[in-house]
Amino acid sequence: MQDDDLPWQLVLVFTPLSLLSLGGGQSVIADINKQVVDLHGWISQADFVDLFAISRAAPGPGSLLSTLIGWRVDGWTGALVASLAYFVPSSLIAFAVSRIWNRYRGRPWQGALEQGLAPLATGLILSGAFTVLLSSSGALSVWSIVAASAAVFILRPKLNPLPVLLAAGLVEVAVSALS
């Protein structure tokens, strides 16, 4: 592949996913993973897991994963192109719908759309989590941290996630050092 084509390829990967990321950025992680690792071979699976972790450890929306993948693939140009391709299409829809929505508030079709798509979006969110879990090392410690973290956040939804995530990182370091 010629380097000149890379920005365009990034647009072709991220724009459709932007428009289909129902339920938020989490829902297309599985497909981003498949496209950048399996289909295009831009980065390795280990790279992908690292980038995912950094996107979660960094402040701001987790969807910055697209920025990081773009940067890894084609430097700052890639970061900018991937970000625009991923954020602009869905944002334009959000903007248009925000404007129209209040004019029709309370109509039955709004409730039907909302209730119908909610479980679909939830299924996508959980699929994304499952895919990333399967692509990890699969060590018992990883599964245990996932279970413990899920339990903590289900029991305490308002908890600041940062200390829990840092603790999760330290636990994995300790477990690896001991084994």
Added chain:
Amino acid sequence: MTDTEPKPAVTLPQIFALFARIGLTSFGGGLSAWIYREVVDRRHWLSEDEFLAGLTLAQILPGPNVINISIYIGQRLRGTLGSVIAALALLLPPMVVAVALLILFRNFSHLEWLHDFLEGIAAGAIGLTISVGYRAARHAAKTNRWAPAVLALVFIAIGVLRWPLIPVVLCLAPLAVLVARKKV
């Protein structure tokens, strides 16, 4: 818009400052709750109903929920320019931080423990995502009796069988809306 009730005038710099701060200080998710606290509880820029309608929209539309809700809030407060400022303020500073972290990480990527650390953080973040999915599923099941079936279908198709996302969503979305219209 029929709402003529006087609102405190919110300036574009105020919108920028708030969303930049939220973007830079939030880690690992949960931004919507943070935005709610700042915009509704503390600043009274939007009523609770206005915010919740926007959050619902943000969740059903494609795109990251937190960016969609920022666009909605910016649009309500200051029209087109307000929504552009809110979204950019939320995204740009963390973008630079994320790439800086990645560059730092490359210089230290030979350190084995750093990979373990990041794998642990990723595992913790998966747990966070599962908890969000769990709460959303519980909520959906209360209003829509087909919710568990739709959720299971999507999970099996995308998560387990790894079918491509686009056709699965296009086939299931009309079906999901149709069955939700049947009375519970």
